[in-house]
Amino acid sequence: MRKNDIKPWVLRYEDVEEFYCSADVVICGYGGAGASAALEARRAGADVLVLERASGGGGATAMSSCEMYLGGSGGTAVQKALGLEDSTENMIAYLSECFGPNGDAEKIRLYAQGAAAHFDWAESLGVPYKREAIYERAVEPFGDESLLFTGNERAYPFNRVATPIPRGHVPSREGNQGGKVFMQALMARVEAEGVRVQADARVTALLQDDAGRVRGAVVKIEGRECAVEATRGVILSAGGFVMNSDMVADHAAHVLPYATPYGSPGDLGDGIQMGIAAGGNTVNMSEVFLSLAIYPPAKLTHGILVNAQGQRFINEDAYLARLAHYAVQQERQEVYLLVQNEDYEPSLYMERLRIAGTGDTIAEVEAEAQLPEGSLQATVAYFNRHAQQGEDPLFHKAPEWLKPLDKPPFALVSYCPREVKYPMGNERGYVMFTLGGLETLPTGEVLTAGGAVIPGLYAAGRTSAGLPRTASGYASGMSVGDATFFGRLAGKQAATR
Amino acid sequence: MRKNDIKPWVLRYEDVEEFYCSADVVICGYGGAGASAALEARRAGADVLVLERASGGGGATAMSSCEMYLGGSGGTAVQKALGLEDSTENMIAYLSECFGPNGDAEKIRLYAQGAAAHFDWAESLGVPYKREAIYERAVEPFGDESLLFTGNERAYPFNRVATPIPRGHVPSREGNQGGKVFMQALMARVEAEGVRVQADARVTALLQDDAGRVRGAVVKIEGRECAVEATRGVILSAGGFVMNSDMVADHAAHVLPYATPYGSPGDLGDGIQMGIAAGGNTVNMSEVFLSLAIYPPAKLTHGILVNAQGQRFINEDAYLARLAHYAVQQERQEVYLLVQNEDYEPSLYMERLRIAGTGDTIAEVEAEAQLPEGSLQATVAYFNRHAQQGEDPLFHKAPEWLKPLDKPPFALVSYCPREVKYPMGNERGYVMFTLGGLETLPTGEVLTAGGAVIPGLYAAGRTSAGLPRTASGYASGMSVGDATFFGRLAGKQAATR
Numbered sequence: 001m002r003k004n005d006i007k008p009w010v011l012r013y014e015d016v017e018e019f020y021c022s023a024d025v026v027i028c029g030y031g032g033a034g035a036s037a038a039l040e041a042r043r044a045g046a047d048v049l050v051l052e053r054a055s056g057g058g059g060a061t062a063m064s065s066c067e068m069y070l071g072g073s074g075g076t077a078v079q080k081a082l083g084l085e086d087s088t089e090n091m092i093a094y095l096s097e098c099f100g101p102n103g104d105a106e107k108i109r110l111y112a113q114g115a116a117a118h119f120d121w122a123e124s125l126g127v128p129y130k131r132e133a134i135y136e137r138a139v140e141p142f143g144d145e146s147l148l149f150t151g152n153e154r155a156y157p158f159n160r161v162a163t164p165i166p167r168g169h170v171p172s173r174e175g176n177q178g179g180k181v182f183m184q185a186l187m188a189r190v191e192a193e194g195v196r197v198q199a200d201a202r203v204t205a206l207l208q209d210d211a212g213r214v215r216g217a218v219v220k221i222e223g224r225e226c227a228v229e230a231t232r233g234v235i236l237s238a239g240g241f242v243m244n245s246d247m248v249a250d251h252a253a254h255v256l257p258y259a260t261p262y263g264s265p266g267d268l269g270d271g272i273q274m275g276i277a278a279g280g281n282t283v284n285m286s287e288v289f290l291s292l293a294i295y296p297p298a299k300l301t302h303g304i305l306v307n308a309q310g311q312r313f314i315n316e317d318a319y320l321a322r323l324a325h326y327a328v329q330q331e332r333q334e335v336y337l338l339v340q341n342e343d344y345e346p347s348l349y350m351e352r353l354r355i356a357g358t359g360d361t362i363a364e365v366e367a368e369a370q371l372p373e374g375s376l377q378a379t380v381a382y383f384n385r386h387a388q389q390g391e392d393p394l395f396h397k398a399p400e401w402l403k404p405l406d407k408p409p410f411a412l413v414s415y416c417p418r419e420v421k422y423p424m425g426n427e428r429g430y431v432m433f434t435l436g437g438l439e440t441l442p443t444g445e446v447l448t449a450g451g452a453v454i455p456g457l458y459a460a461g462r463t464s465a466g467l468p469r470t471a472s473g474y475a476s477g478m479s480v481g482d483a484t485f486f487g488r489l490a491g492k493q494a495a496t497r
Numbered sequence: 498m499r500k501n502d503i504k505p506w507v508l509r510y511e512d513v514e515e516f517y518c519s520a521d522v523v524i525c526g527y528g529g530a531g532a533s534a535a536l537e538a539r540r541a542g543a544d545v546l547v548l549e550r551a552s553g554g555g556g557a558t559a560m561s562s563c564e565m566y567l568g569g570s571g572g573t574a575v576q577k578a579l580g581l582e583d584s585t586e587n588m589i590a591y592l593s594e595c596f597g598p599n600g601d602a603e604k605i606r607l608y609a610q611g612a613a614a615h616f617d618w619a620e621s622l623g624v625p626y627k628r629e630a631i632y633e634r635a636v637e638p639f640g641d642e643s644l645l646f647t648g649n650e651r652a653y654p655f656n657r658v659a660t661p662i663p664r665g666h667v668p669s670r671e672g673n674q675g676g677k678v679f680m681q682a683l684m685a686r687v688e689a690e691g692v693r694v695q696a697d698a699r700v701t702a703l704l705q706d707d708a709g710r711v712r713g714a715v716v717k718i719e720g721r722e723c724a725v726e727a728t729r730g731v732i733l734s735a736g737g738f739v740m741n742s743d744m745v746a747d748h749a750a751h752v753l754p755y756a757t758p759y760g761s762p763g764d765l766g767d768g769i770q771m772g773i774a775a776g777g778n779t780v781n782m783s784e785v786f787l788s789l790a791i792y793p794p795a796k797l798t799h800g801i802l803v804n805a806q807g808q809r810f811i812n813e814d815a816y817l818a819r820l821a822h823y824a825v826q827q828e829r830q831e832v833y834l835l836v837q838n839e840d841y842e843p844s845l846y847m848e849r850l851r852i853a854g855t856g857d858t859i860a861e862v863e864a865e866a867q868l869p870e871g872s873l874q875a876t877v878a879y880f881n882r883h884a885q886q887g888e889d890p891l892f893h894k895a896p897e898w899l900k901p902l903d904k905p906p907f908a909l910v911s912y913c914p915r916e917v918k919y920p921m922g923n924e925r926g927y928v929m930f931t932l933g934g935l936e937t938l939p940t941g942e943v944l945t946a947g948g949a950v951i952p953g954l955y956a957a958g959r960t961s962a963g964l965p966r967t968a969s970g971y972a973s974g975m976s977v978g979d980a981t982f983f984g985r986l987a988g989k990q991a992a993t994r
Contacts, residue, residue, distance in 0.1 A: 006709025212503025286783030
């Protein structure tokens with residue numbers, strides 16, 4: 001096979017002299033999206049081959065707690081068992097508010113319509129879900145509960161357009177090993193049902209014919225590149241590009257001063273590059289998930305977040321990604337939490353944070369932190385005056401989190417992105433992963449910039465631009481929910497050419 | 498020639514049966530970048546053919562006032578004549594601050610080193626430049642001066658890292674017809690020196706050989722598609738993509754709620770799509786120029802910009818694109834200018850603006866505008882207290898613009914992006930154009946994602962990602978300066994294969 005430096009990611013199908021092997025459906029990447037696609041393609045009758053770069057499957061899903069953001073259709077089995085009623089319309093209203101102009105209305109609709117049934121599918125794999133919920137402000141359960149609020153449902157402005165209901169579904173297992181539990185169950189089923197899986201097999205190029213149809217891939221196994229034929233289709237489920245610093249700089253340079261990558265080592269953007277080379281369009285490439293985890297513990301939410309001007313800029317009861325989204329948009333990308341003694345505890349997800357100032361008066365804190373004289377004092381005076389009445393006229397933090405900051409001592413904790421360190425980030429900065437990729441139909445079919453379907457080519461998971469589109473509207477569970485849900489659709493579609 | 502829906506933007510050179518014509522260098526697009534490239538390629542000895550989609554040349558440069566952001570090297574001829582000394586290091590320091598992580602250090606360096614000589618080139622075309630400057634806060638001269646401040650040079654934080662000097666160079670002509678004057682002079686020279694120009698000729702695809710070299714283009718003339726051979730290279734100078742609403746939605750969906758396109762009708766992204774199809778990488782696609790033109794008149798700068806929380810968010814003496822950049826990042830994308838009677842006049846560049854509130858006290862204004870009770874009052878009290886001492890501890894607005902807002906009546910003018918209308922915008926919103934495109938070397942050579950040069954392919958102007966990279970660091974004159982400067986480099990490089 002002939003490769004050149006200019007178009008290394010795609011080769012002419014017509015030039016292939018010999019195929020190493022053949023399958024109906026070839027899947028590049030064995031994480032949540034790829035495994036879900038494999039199972040559905042197999043169940044639709046296809047002969048399926050999964051190629052995985054690493055020595056074993058799992059991808060970013062296995063690294064996660066495997067939350068899935070699910071609801072609608074009257075409620076999932078867990079929601080219903082707990083007496084919670086969710087409607088598809090309510091879920092659509094919420095998701096539409098989450099992503100605004102970045103959202104994909106068709107994916108939102110199909111996801112909301114199918115999410116409750118998707119839960120049944122996940123449970124049918126043998127993944128344990130307990131009919132128990134926690135209702136406190138958290139990101140993951142602390143015990144073995146399987147349902148919680150994981151986004152902005154109870155926060156302004158989302159609580160004005162949709163009825164809050166918990167939709168974060170987590171495998172019931174202490175220690176947040178949900179991703180491993182889920183992927184083990186899913187991969188066991190995939191392999192039991194006859195899917196062929198080849199690990200240590202890096203896909204390096206697509207094979208495309210002169211009419212534009214994708215008909216296979218080139219894979220490197222034991223140092224040798226060989227051609228694999230796909231008679232029905234190729235599914236790209238090779239993750240996002242957060243571990244490819246060049247791609248991050250090209251498409252989201254703005255994050256470089258304040259974010260640190262979080263993902264699977266394989267999130268190098270190969271799948272996206274192959275899709276582009278085959279004629280695929282990319283969308284939403286500049287958007288990333290970000291995290292500013294002031295909580296848990298939830299009680300820190302009683303504090304107020306301020307910028308370098310000592311001003312508030314967002315309701316502090318928003319989800320951690322929304323907090324980060326607005327934090328980094330502040331002119332100096334500095335952000336601090338002012339908290340009084342009775343609410344203070346270290347943030348659970350962040351390594352030891354710098355205390356920028358302490359004091360028995362706000363003036364003392366302000367002076368020690370070198371905030372502009374009088375700025376924090378004015379902010380607190382205004383906040384306290386209204387908090388006493390259970391109101392936040394500026395940002396509409398919910399009444400349960402409103403109380404005057406009047407019980408000294410006070411502390412001002414730095415959550416400045418250049419200073420913080422997360423255990424899972426490589427460097428200082430807010431942890432992030434990418435939310436852009438190949439443009440696809442909900443069936444996973446990859447589109448050109450002109451809107452044509454590339455025959456034989458599919459994408460799912462973070463190789464595609466899926467359900468979650470911005471940090472400002474993200475909720476825990478949206479990525480795994482999206483990857484597995486639309487991974488399944490792609491598998492079905494690819495199998496039934 | 499065989500075209501398919503999947504890869505319409507590039508065809509196999511090997512499949513061409515007959516060429517309509519041939520040239521050493523083929524240039525797609527006859528705006529500022531294309532015309533500059535054509536002249537230099539011709540002067541380097543190449544036979545040059547320019548293909549222009551419209552019925553005549555000019556592009557977005559002809560629509561502009563043709564400001565060019567120039568300086569360094571001790572000063573341009575205009576700067577020197579006025580006794581102003583500029584250094585290359587000072588210009589590099591300024592431009593580096595402008596674009597931060599989005600900037601291209603190598604382009605910044607070469608541009609700063611060559612900008613003064615570039616002025617001499619522009620003047621040598623016969624374009625009139627008067628050795629006169631205006632020093633007031635403006636975007637274009639009101640008279641026939643040829644030099645002015647056009648960016649954030651005198652504003653925080655730029656004034657802390659570089660010595661302010663005016664660098665906006667404009668052809669001397671009343672009425673801001675600079676772009677027409679310049680393009681007429683440039684195109685006359687291009688054609689006098691023997692460049693062939695074909696108007697009404699839309700390039701629809703590149704011709705690329707199997708080794709990856711670009712060797713021509715397909716052009717539609719009088720309804721017929723024909724192949725044109727380029728023995729040395731093809732230069733894509735077909736503008737940006739601001740007029741392609743699908744591409745804007747794909748790469749910069751965030752702007753949809755608040756921006757309105759401003760550009761040449763040909764800014765449809767064709768050049769970028771052709772470059773991608775040939776293997777080219779894109780960078781910076783989500784960044785746009787934006788305008789929030791509170792000034793001129795300059796005296797409105799004495800007012801304060803506030804958001805929906807009645808809080809300031811930026812120093813009001815910043816350039817109009819920087820004001821817009823921060824305005825749209827506010828949580829509710831609402832922004833108002835509070836101004837007292839003696840400073841009030843309508844903004845020159847915006848159609849009649851809504852007055853959100855008026856009154857003899859700030860409390861009255863705040864109530865009429867339905868800002869949160871007490872919010873604007875607290876902001877003004879804080880601002881006034883420090884302005885009296887010539888200080889702005891929050892945002893460091895320069896002392897010349899600081900005076901207390903204490904002379905009623907007051908007005909709060911809405912510059913909310915959803916409400917404003919610019920004469921040149923299609924709809925309500927801040928006018929914008931795109932700042933992303935093909936990744937190029939300073940020589941215009943287009944790069945792949947892997948960093949390889951695509952032989953025979955060049956890009957310049959807004960088809961490439963050039964000097965200006967963000968609204969937050971933009972200055973008037975950076976686009977035309979970039980397009981003509983790097984257009985010339987691309988022309989030279991393409992001619993000397």
